[in-house]
Amino acid sequence: MSYxxxxxxxxxxxxxxxxxxxxxxxxxxxxCAQACIADVDADLSEQNxxxxxxxxxxxxxxxxxxxxxxxxxxxxxxxxxxxxxxxxQACIAICKNCGDxxxxxxxxxxxxRVCGQACRVCEQACxxxxxxxx
Amino acid sequence: MSYxxxxxxxxxxxxxxxxxxxxxxxxxxxxCAQACIADVDADLSEQNxxxxxxxxxxxxxxxxxxxxxxxxxxxxxxxxxxxxxxxxQACIAICKNCGDxxxxxxxxxxxxRVCGQACRVCEQACxxxxxxxx
Amino acid sequence: MSYxxxxxxxxxxxxxxxxxxxxxxxxxxxxCAQACIADVDADLSEQNxxxxxxxxxxxxxxxxxxxxxxxxxxxxxxxxxxxxxxxxQACIAICKNCGDxxxxxxxxxxxxRVCGQACRVCEQACxxxxxxxx
Amino acid sequence: MSYxxxxxxxxxxxxxxxxxxxxxxxxxxxxCAQACIADVDADLSEQNxxxxxxxxxxxxxxxxxxxxxxxxxxxxxxxxxxxxxxxxQACIAICKNCGDxxxxxxxxxxxxRVCGQACRVCEQACxxxxxxxx
Numbered sequence: 001m002s003y004x005x006x007x008x009x010x011x012x013x014x015x016x017x018x019x020x021x022x023x024x025x026x027x028x029x030x031x032c033a034q035a036c037i038a039d040v041d042a043d044l045s046e047q048n049x050x051x052x053x054x055x056x057x058x059x060x061x062x063x064x065x066x067x068x069x070x071x072x073x074x075x076x077x078x079x080x081x082x083x084x085x086x087x088x089q090a091c092i093a094i095c096k097n098c099g100d101x102x103x104x105x106x107x108x109x110x111x112x113r114v115c116g117q118a119c120r121v122c123e124q125a126c127x128x129x130x131x132x133x134x
Numbered sequence: 135m136s137y138x139x140x141x142x143x144x145x146x147x148x149x150x151x152x153x154x155x156x157x158x159x160x161x162x163x164x165x166c167a168q169a170c171i172a173d174v175d176a177d178l179s180e181q182n183x184x185x186x187x188x189x190x191x192x193x194x195x196x197x198x199x200x201x202x203x204x205x206x207x208x209x210x211x212x213x214x215x216x217x218x219x220x221x222x223q224a225c226i227a228i229c230k231n232c233g234d235x236x237x238x239x240x241x242x243x244x245x246x247r248v249c250g251q252a253c254r255v256c257e258q259a260c261x262x263x264x265x266x267x268x
Numbered sequence: 269m270s271y272x273x274x275x276x277x278x279x280x281x282x283x284x285x286x287x288x289x290x291x292x293x294x295x296x297x298x299x300c301a302q303a304c305i306a307d308v309d310a311d312l313s314e315q316n317x318x319x320x321x322x323x324x325x326x327x328x329x330x331x332x333x334x335x336x337x338x339x340x341x342x343x344x345x346x347x348x349x350x351x352x353x354x355x356x357q358a359c360i361a362i363c364k365n366c367g368d369x370x371x372x373x374x375x376x377x378x379x380x381r382v383c384g385q386a387c388r389v390c391e392q393a394c395x396x397x398x399x400x401x402x
Numbered sequence: 403m404s405y406x407x408x409x410x411x412x413x414x415x416x417x418x419x420x421x422x423x424x425x426x427x428x429x430x431x432x433x434c435a436q437a438c439i440a441d442v443d444a445d446l447s448e449q450n451x452x453x454x455x456x457x458x459x460x461x462x463x464x465x466x467x468x469x470x471x472x473x474x475x476x477x478x479x480x481x482x483x484x485x486x487x488x489x490x491q492a493c494i495a496i497c498k499n500c501g502d503x504x505x506x507x508x509x510x511x512x513x514x515r516v517c518g519q520a521c522r523v524c525e526q527a528c529x530x531x532x533x534x535x536x
Contacts, residue, residue, distance in 0.1 A: 179413070
């Protein structure tokens, strides 16, 4: 069981959303942020560097948005939909864009395949959480 | 002239938005993130700690959202409105909430007055940028 | 297998350190950062709030140091020991302090027990990596 | 007067270090983080992209280390020298490396000149603070 889930299960108050969905989203966001950071570095090592620029930019944005959302969702104060809602929407949008771009490179670059998968899982987990919150 | 503005003025490509508005938003976001982090620490030193909990939580979220938005706006790739739009909306919402709460404590705690001001400036700068982008 | 490990295994260049140790450290750092953020929020919900202030402050620092180190270690450029070395030392120190403080509260607050465990695992993983790098 | 300085001047407790040095370091760290993020994006837009890879990697690390140090120094709990000391050393090392690399490109790329300046100012401010703390 992930730390995110354990911390939700020991939270000294009510958790506003289904703990399973929330923990899955937090874990997926945290994984996606790390994968994107690592993929940028891998992209920078490739021969066809100019073709990787879009992927690098999207991964950089994706990492920042996912990191912030990991933090906000890890706090119960987050369940102000005026904040968590658009934040999740930003995540869904950047994970979609970044996942699409990574998949374009997946055949040639295994690291992009891995990162693209992290983006897809994250996009999906954020969608499910947003649906449950609204 | 801030580094943000200098870097926009030396950008080796077209900047998608008015550079003045963008630099103001980046600077305000960066200032607001730092002010919120410092205000959390100041709040934790106050006697009436239980009354400061809401302020602490909002400042924590505000710092994270503003930091991520500083980073995303600092990249030209950000001008995908599907990402930057909801991100700015999340900023506006959390800066509004956090600024309101800080102002409630401003008479008794000078640091909350200062932080509240950083939130107001940031909220305003994000609104102006979002208006210019849409 | 974690994304961190998968991305190391698909890295288009040489990885400067044992990939298993490195992936373990990255995963532990990422987990610890999230656990600390969540524990701050849980601490803020406790009745004995004034007794939790030290724990909150340490968790805040621990989260920031671990997040930055996750990112730096996820890049191969990190293997400049002049940067990664002190960064890992800062992690080890703050994870030690934060883990000690969390354990003091572990009997009364389950969330502190969980967070303390994340700190211990992280401290250990950072020590092993630092040993392997020097 | 910067928000960092205003928040130190209204801190409800003793500040462990000279407030002027501390505020200067916090402001320089925050500026340097933003400059490095923006410079990465500018580098990615250059024709001689392969020659910019080292600069990009160093800027990415520099941004992460400076952001975390901004946060830790913004909290009074930071004045545990076991944590703040190595963190400042990591900053000094990465700002030195990143500043050197940016200066190598300064004649051809104005944005690197600006970013290099932010790194130098930050390195200097961190050195002065570390001297004052030890």
